[in-house]
Amino acid sequence: MQTSRADDASSPSAEDFLRNVLRSRLVLRDELQAALRGVPRELRDDARALADHLMRNGKLTRFQASKLLKGISAGLIFGPFRVLTPLGKGGMGTVFLVRDTRSNQLAALKVLLPKVARAEERTLARFRREMELSRKVAHPHLAWTYEVGEHHGVHYLAMEFIPGRTLSKLVNGEGVLHWKRAARLMAEVAAALAHAHEQGIVHRDLKPSNVMITPNDHAKVLDLGLAMMHGEQVDDAKVVGGQGYIVGSMDYIAPEQTLDAAKVDGRCDLYALGCTTYFALSGRAPFPGGTSKEKIMRHRSATPTPLTELVPDLPAGFVALIEGLMSKDPASRPANAAAAEQELRAWATGEIEPPPDAALGDAFNWEALTDAPSSADFALVTLPEGEVTEQPAPAAWSPWPVIFLAGSVAVLLLGALVVALSMLVGRR
Numbered sequence: 001m002q003t004s005r006a007d008d009a010s011s012p013s014a015e016d017f018l019r020n021v022l023r024s025r026l027v028l029r030d031e032l033q034a035a036l037r038g039v040p041r042e043l044r045d046d047a048r049a050l051a052d053h054l055m056r057n058g059k060l061t062r063f064q065a066s067k068l069l070k071g072i073s074a075g076l077i078f079g080p081f082r083v084l085t086p087l088g089k090g091g092m093g094t095v096f097l098v099r100d101t102r103s104n105q106l107a108a109l110k111v112l113l114p115k116v117a118r119a120e121e122r123t124l125a126r127f128r129r130e131m132e133l134s135r136k137v138a139h140p141h142l143a144w145t146y147e148v149g150e151h152h153g154v155h156y157l158a159m160e161f162i163p164g165r166t167l168s169k170l171v172n173g174e175g176v177l178h179w180k181r182a183a184r185l186m187a188e189v190a191a192a193l194a195h196a197h198e199q200g201i202v203h204r205d206l207k208p209s210n211v212m213i214t215p216n217d218h219a220k221v222l223d224l225g226l227a228m229m230h231g232e233q234v235d236d237a238k239v240v241g242g243q244g245y246i247v248g249s250m251d252y253i254a255p256e257q258t259l260d261a262a263k264v265d266g267r268c269d270l271y272a273l274g275c276t277t278y279f280a281l282s283g284r285a286p287f288p289g290g291t292s293k294e295k296i297m298r299h300r301s302a303t304p305t306p307l308t309e310l311v312p313d314l315p316a317g318f319v320a321l322i323e324g325l326m327s328k329d330p331a332s333r334p335a336n337a338a339a340a341e342q343e344l345r346a347w348a349t350g351e352i353e354p355p356p357d358a359a360l361g362d363a364f365n366w367e368a369l370t371d372a373p374s375s376a377d378f379a380l381v382t383l384p385e386g387e388v389t390e391q392p393a394p395a396a397w398s399p400w401p402v403i404f405l406a407g408s409v410a411v412l413l414l415g416a417l418v419v420a421l422s423m424l425v426g427r428r
């Protein structure tokens with residue numbers, strides 16, 4: 001159940017909480033003092049009441065308040081980014097909604113938690129690859145990465161923030177998509193794939209949780225975490241995949257990717273596009289249930305339950321297109337992503353093309369996002385000691401230096417006057 005309070009756990013003392021707020025550097029001392037003036041006297045010793053007050057005044061987000069109440073103050077500011085709330089978690093990274101203080105814009109920050117990086121060299125290597133490959137693409141239907149870097153040893157990717165929700169959450173929450181809408185959205189996904197393929201990039205992990213659906217109902221493809229350059233010389237099969245090392249998501253993986261994940265081309269993404277469309281229409285993956293091994297075998301040789309049995313009133317031609325995308329033999333799929341896009345678009349005719357999404361202005365109320373995941377299980381990046389330092393108390397203004405300075409000047413002037421006068425008198 002959603003509670004209106006900042007946190008359910010037992011609260012620290014008000015003093016400890018306020019110290020944490022200052023340590024986090026999210027709110028400066030003066031700003032904090034000013035904000036606390038409005039708190040009724042009887043609530044000043046109640047850490048939760050103070051947290052709620054700061055949330056109402058827009059000084060802290062619910063996520064920040066809940067971390068601070070737990071005594072966690074480090075990691076809420078990460079380099080130039082103020083961490084607002086978690087957005088999602090995947091196999092590799094954690095994604096946070098942040099405000100980039102340089103531009104004051106919202107952004108999505110994908111970080112590789114140092115704990116994970118240390119534990120799994122492979123994951124770090126994959127994250128590094130994602131950082132490199134993300135820079136090569138820019139397309140309206142692909143999440144745009146504007147910066148990659150390392151801050152105190154923590155790797156990150158800063159991307160455009162895409163409000164909305166993933167296709168998997170959308171379908172699981174609101175039910176399956178009408179086929180015309182699915183055709184339009186999947187055409188947009190195909191356009192994103194065509195762009196990636198033109199840059200030589202094969203995605204290899206297209207699936208409903210890697211497709212965001214925006215407020216105006218457009219698709220944006222996420223996550224180049226398992227992507228590779230077509231024909232790339234593979235140094236480490238454990239990182240990139242290869243014989244004996246299958247990489248991909250078992251519900252959406254192309255048969256050839258299960259045989260040698262490093263030898264695939266863009267057509268493996270078309271298979272995943274077919275499976276993703278199958279999910280959008282039916283609410284289930286083509287081969288639900290079973291172990292990973294069983295799924296792999298079914299992608300290689302089993303036929304999924306025909307869509308016509310799962311979804312009433314699907315046009316036969318549209319079903320044929322999806323089955324074509326899901327052909328076991330890559331040569332039987334549409335020739336390339338651009339061709340798939342065209343065919344999908346043809347089925348979307350009559351669908352009203354929704355306007356592009358508006359830029360997120362200052363008034364954008366991200367807190368109204370229904371989809372922000374519960375913050376409890378999102379660990380923050382722990383930066384090395386010393387990164388978060390207590391703010392020095394703001395220098396209080398004191399009149400004494402001014403009085404001292406003015407006094408000294410006056411004494412000097414007086415002295416000069418006396419000397420001048422005595423010289424004048426002496427001359428007479």
Ligand SMILES: Nc1ncnc2c1ncn2[C@@H]1O[C@H](COP(=O)(O)OP(=O)(O)O)[C@@H](O)[C@H]1O
Binds near residue numbers: 088089090212223224
């Ligand atoms: N740019 C973004 N804007 C909004 N939410 C995002 C963005 N990028 C990722 N997410 C959310 O975070 C989740 C994990 O991101 P993803 O890049 O898929 O990471 P992983 O490689 O760990 O799977 C996504 O499923 C989505 O819910």
Ligand SMILES: [Mg+2]
Binds near residue numbers: 091210223
């Ligand atoms: Mg993902």
